[in-house]
Amino acid sequence: MKSVCVSISACASAGAMVNKLLKKCLIIFVITLTFTFTFTLISQAQEIDARSAVVVDAQTGKILYGKNPHLKHPPASTTKLVTAMVALERLSPDDKVEISTKASKTPSVSPKLMEGEVYTVRDLIYLALMRSVNSAAVALAEAAAGSESDFVKIMNEKVKKIGAKDTKFVNASGLPGKGQYTTVYDLTKIISKALSYPLIKEAINTRVYLVLEQNGKEHFIQNTNQLLWSEDNMIGGKTGFTSKARHCFVSAARVGNRLVYTAVLGAPNREKLWQDTQILLTKADDVLSGKNEPVVKLEDEKPIVRASYKDRKIKSKKVIKVKKTKNKKELKIKKLKQKRVKNAKVNTKSI
Numbered sequence: 122m123k124s125v126c127v128s129i130s131a132c133a134s135a136g137a138m139v140n141k142l143l144k145k146c147l148i149i150f151v152i153t154l155t156f157t158f159t160f161t162l163i164s165q166a167q168e169i170d171a172r173s174a175v176v177v178d179a180q181t182g183k184i185l186y187g188k189n190p191h192l193k194h195p196p197a198s199t200t201k202l203v204t205a206m207v208a209l210e211r212l213s214p215d216d217k218v219e220i221s222t223k224a225s226k227t228p229s230v231s232p233k234l235m236e237g238e239v240y241t242v243r244d245l246i247y248l249a250l251m252r253s254v255n256s257a258a259v260a261l262a263e264a265a266a267g268s269e270s271d272f273v274k275i276m277n278e279k280v281k282k283i284g285a286k287d288t289k290f291v292n293a294s295g296l297p298g299k300g301q302y303t304t305v306y307d308l309t310k311i312i313s314k315a316l317s318y319p320l321i322k323e324a325i326n327t328r329v330y331l332v333l334e335q336n337g338k339e340h341f342i343q344n345t346n347q348l349l350w351s352e353d354n355m356i357g358g359k360t361g362f363t364s365k366a367r368h369c370f371v372s373a374a375r376v377g378n379r380l381v382y383t384a385v386l387g388a389p390n391r392e393k394l395w396q397d398t399q400i401l402l403t404k405a406d407d408v409l410s411g412k413n414e415p416v417v418k419l420e421d422e423k424p425i426v427r428a429s430y431k432d433r434k435i436k437s438k439k440v441i442k443v444k445k446t447k448n449k450k451e452l453k454i455k456k457l458k459q460k461r462v463k464n465a466k467v468n469t470k471s472i
Contacts, residue, residue: 169397172367172387175305176401178409179313179373179380184306186404187417193287194386196303197361197369198253200295202315203276205246208261209318214243217335218264220256227294229255232332232340239335243320248332250324250359252342255294262293269293285310297363305384308371312358312382316373325357348372348395352402356380360394368394374402381405 173189184190212218217239225236232248234240234256240248242264248257262272273290280288285307291298303311315321324330328349332340345360358372368388374381383401388394407413 169385169400170389170393171385171397173305174383174385174397174401175309176381176383176405177306177309178405179382183415184417185381185408185415186401187306189419190306190417191287191304192386193302193304194369195297195301195363195366196288196290196295196308196386197363197366198255198295199303199308199311199359199361199369199371199384200290200293200301201249201253201258202311202321202359202371203279203290204258204261204272204293205250205321205324206315206318207272207275207279208242208246208265209320211265212242212261214241214246214320216242216264218242218245218260220260221263223269224256224259224263227255227259228296229294232342234260238338240332244332246320247324247327247330248340248342250321251327251330251344253345253360255296258294280307280311283310283314295361295363297365303386305371305386308384308386309382312371312373312384316356322357325359346370346372347391348398351395352399354402358383370394370398372398376402376406376409379405379409 169188171188173192173194175187175190176185177183178185218241220234220236220238220240222236225234230253232252232254234248234254240257240260242261245257245261248254249261259269262269266272266275269292272293276290276293280290285303288303288307288311289301291301315325325344325346326349327344329341329343332342334340346355346358348355349357352374354375356373356375358370361369366387368391369386370388371384372382374383381402383398383405385394385397385401388397404413404416408415
C-alpha cells in the first residue's frame with residue numbers, strides 16, 4: 122500500500138514538473154515571438170517608401186544614406202528654389218511686379234493671383250516657396266528675364282554652375298513638362314546654394330505669412346512644410362507634387378551639431394513623405410554618431426547596357442523571314458493535301 126502511494130506521489134510530482142516546464146517554454150516562445158514581431162515592425166518602419174531619397178552631410182558633402190541617389194525624376198515644385206535664386210540675382214526684393222495674363226492663367230494652388238495685380242518680389246518669393254503658387258513663379262520669371270522661356274535658359278545655366286549635372290528644367294514652376302528632371306543628390310546641392318540667399322532661407326523657415334497686394338488685397342498663407350511644426354531642428358525646405366512626380370521634398374536640418382541636407386522624390390503620399398524625411402534624419406544621426414556606416418542602395422536603378430540595336434533588328438528580321446517562309450511552305454503542303462483528298466473523293470474511277 123505504501124509503495125502504491127509513493128508511486129502516485131512521484132507521478133504527481135513529475136506531472137507538476139512537466140507543467141512548469143511547459144509553462145516556461147510557452148513564456149519563452151511568447152517573448153521570442155513578441156520580440157521578433159517588434160523587430161520586424163521596427164525594420165519595416167526604417168524602410169524608405171519613395172523612389173529615391175538621400176541625406177548628405179553638409180560639412181563633407183558625403184552621402185550618409187541613399188536610395189537611388191542619381192535616379193532622374195520629375196522635380197515638381199522643388200524647381201522653385203532655382204526660380205527664386207535666379208530671380209533674386211536680377212531683381213530687388215522691393216521691386217514691384219504686375220501679374221501678366223499668362224501668369225494669372227497658369228494652373229496653380231490658391232491664392233489666385235489675378236491679371237493686373239501688383240506684388241513685391243519679396244511677396245512673390247514667399248508665395249512661390251511657402252505656398253508653392255505657380256503664378257508667382259511665372260511672374261518672377263517674366264519680370265527677371267522678359268519671358269519664362271528665356272528665364273528657364275538662365276535656370277539651366279545656374280544649376281550647371283552649382284554642379285547639379287543631372288538636372289534640367291523646362292519651366293519656372295515645376296509643372297509637368299517633357300525633358301524635365303532632377304535627382305535627389307542634385308537637390309541637396311541646390312538647397313545648399315539656396316540657403317546662401319537670406320530671403321530664401323527666411324521664407325522656407327517661415328510657418329505663416331501675410332501677403333499684401335498693392336491695392337490692399339490680403340492673402341494669409343501657411344507653409345506646406347509640415348515638419349516646421351514637428352521638427353525643432355528643421356531649417357526649412359521645399360515641397361512638390363504632380364501626378365507623375367508624386368510627393369517630393371528637399372530640406373535642410375540640424376542633426377546634433379551638424380547640418381545635413383535631405384531630399385525625397387516619388388513618395389506615395391504626404392504622410393510617407395514626412396516619414397521618409399524623418400527616417401533619413403535618423404539614419405544620418407546613426408552614421409554621424411558612429412553607430413552605422415554610410416549606405417547607398419541602387420535597387421531601382423537599371424545598369425546601362427551598351428548594345429547595337431541595328432544588329433538586333435537585322436537578326437529579328439531574318440527570324441521573321443524564316444518563320445514566314447516556313448509558314449508558307451506548311452500552308453502550301455496543307456493546301457496540296459486538301460486538293461488531293463478532294464480529287465480522290467471526286468474521282469470514282471478505279472485505276
